[in-house]
Amino acid sequence: MRSQQQPFMTTLDCADPSMQVEKRNETVTPLQSLAMLNNKFMVAMAERFAGRLAAEATELDEQVRLGLRQTMSRPASDAEVREFTEFARQHGLPNACRVMLNLNEFVFVD
Numbered sequence: 001m002r003s004q005q006q007p008f009m010t011t012l013d014c015a016d017p018s019m020q021v022e023k024r025n026e027t028v029t030p031l032q033s034l035a036m037l038n039n040k041f042m043v044a045m046a047e048r049f050a051g052r053l054a055a056e057a058t059e060l061d062e063q064v065r066l067g068l069r070q071t072m073s074r075p076a077s078d079a080e081v082r083e084f085t086e087f088a089r090q091h092g093l094p095n096a097c098r099v100m101l102n103l104n105e106f107v108f109v110d
Contacts, residue, residue: 036102046098061085063093071100
């Protein structure tokens with residue numbers, strides 16, 4: 001299993017298990033962003049995240065605030081909560097969670 005590369009992980013530039021290198025190359029490409037938004041694994045994780053938020057809070061704005069807090073590791077501003085709540089009303093909480101899981105504050109470590 002270890003010798004078989006996963007297409008999703010390859011898209012994200014994960015290390016090749018058959019090669020040893022001191023430091024791997026890093027890239028940021030549009031294909032990686034598309035994979036993070038549309039890959040079956042990411043869609044499933046967003047749905048699971050939305051389910052967890054729905055179990056922890058009853059109101060949509062509370063669910064959004066909690067989700068943003070968990071993905072950004074900081075309290076969300078009122079404007080961020082408003083924008084995400086409106087998005088979640090139009091497109092559903094799982095899709096809002098997909099966006100949260102693709103925020104720069106979640107994907108990149110500063």
